[in-house]
Amino acid sequence: MVQEILYSEVVCIGAGFSGLCVGAQLQTMGVENFRIYERESSLGGTWFVNTYPGCMCDVPAVVYSFSFSPNESWSSVYCSHTEILAYMQNVSRKFDLDRRTTLRTEVVDAVWDNGKKRWRVTLCDLASGRQFQHECKLLFTGVGQFGRPRTVEDLRAKDHEKFSGTIVRSTKWDPNITLKNKKVVIIGNGCESLLLSSKMSTHSDCRTAGTGNQILPAIADEVESVVQLVRSRHWIVEDERTGIEGAFGFFGRNMPFMAPAFRQFLVAFLERQWLGYMTDGFSTFVRGTHERAARAYVKKNAPPQYQELLIPGPDVPFNCKVG
Numbered sequence: 001m002v003q004e005i006l007y008s009e010v011v012c013i014g015a016g017f018s019g020l021c022v023g024a025q026l027q028t029m030g031v032e033n034f035r036i037y038e039r040e041s042s043l044g045g046t047w048f049v050n051t052y053p054g055c056m057c058d059v060p061a062v063v064y065s066f067s068f069s070p071n072e073s074w075s076s077v078y079c080s081h082t083e084i085l086a087y088m089q090n091v092s093r094k095f096d097l098d099r100r101t102t103l104r105t106e107v108v109d110a111v112w113d114n115g116k117k118r119w120r121v122t123l124c125d126l127a128s129g130r131q132f133q134h135e136c137k138l139l140f141t142g143v144g145q146f147g148r149p150r151t152v153e154d155l156r157a158k159d160h161e162k163f164s165g166t167i168v169r170s171t172k173w174d175p176n177i178t179l180k181n182k183k184v185v186i187i188g189n190g191c192e193s194l195l196l197s198s199k200m201s202t203h204s205d206c207r208t209a210g211t212g213n214q215i216l217p218a219i220a221d222e223v224e225s226v227v228q229l230v231r232s233r234h235w236i237v238e239d240e241r242t243g244i245e246g247a248f249g250f251f252g253r254n255m256p257f258m259a260p261a262f263r264q265f266l267v268a269f270l271e272r273q274w275l276g277y278m279t280d281g282f283s284t285f286v287r288g289t290h291e292r293a294a295r296a297y298v299k300k301n302a303p304p305q306y307q308e309l310l311i312p313g314p315d316v317p318f319n320c321k322v323g
């Protein structure tokens, strides 16, 4: 049986922020003939997949959102994954993207047909396993960069298979896990890495690896103990809860014409950090200022026995951690 080949002017792979942005812009430009394919059961990408404790954005949500679709009611500066996902669902509804998105469908291949001047995209309906094809003039890939998290095997941890507890990654968080009164080990101190945790009886060991720094404060109060394994130290800075979301909301509700300017001001304010990324003397000075502030913050807030572990040495200047 000859299968029908679908066609639209544009196909987008992925319904994360990138896919939604493309869809919204096409819609705004009046291009209606497009389709977004997403392999997960929901749009959202990163913010649908990641549900680990403490998962949130690490740039102010006012900026971590579309300039063309501002949200005046962010609840805090750095918002939780649930709030970001809800925002994305609103954007999808607002720009009528739900009906242009096919979920649980994975792009497995894409070939440029030079004769037809079209892409031929092969897809798999993950529910049925059925493959089909879709042609388009323009293929946009919004597949993200964190779709294939490292596994515990990748870590090459010796004898990890002898560990009797459950190991869980931050990216594949199991909502049924309870960490209450458990002994937990977190591997890693990246902001967006992976976490392993285990579900065991109260008195056995519990091991956690990965995205340590968001998870650690989120679970610290409920676990019996927590140990964080890190390859190298990194700078810990004070959480600047500035109330900007309140100011943005105020502008949005009362002086909407001012909201874009305020957001732009915020972008410029955050972008000033590039001054600390150069190799010249001024950048070195800027990094030194940040280092002094971070050092003072840790000294003021961390128990003395941990301070040495929490403050990097001269081998890791501020903004210069590479691994």
Ligand SMILES: Cc1cc2nc3c(=O)[nH]c(=O)nc-3n(C[C@H](O)[C@H](O)[C@H](O)COP(=O)(O)OP(=O)(O)OC[C@H]3O[C@@H](n4cnc5c(N)ncnc54)[C@H](O)[C@@H]3O)c2cc1C
Binding pocket: 013, 014, 015, 016, 017, 018, 019, 037, 038, 039, 040, 043, 044, 045, 046, 047, 050, 055, 056, 057, 058, 059, 064, 105, 106, 107, 108, 142, 143, 144, 145, 146, 147, 191, 192
């Ligand atoms: C825990 C975490 C926190 C983060 N915090 C921040 C932050 O605070 N600030 C910041 O700037 N960035 C942050 N990031 C980076 C974040 O990934 C990006 O900001 C942004 O969400 C990327 O959007 P995207 O649409 O490009 O990719 P994703 O969000 O990864 O979306 C890609 C989508 O494509 C789908 N897909 C992939 N391959 C296929 C295929 N073959 N067929 C069909 N569908 C496919 C995936 O299922 C996914 O839904 C964070 C990342 C993580 C993991």
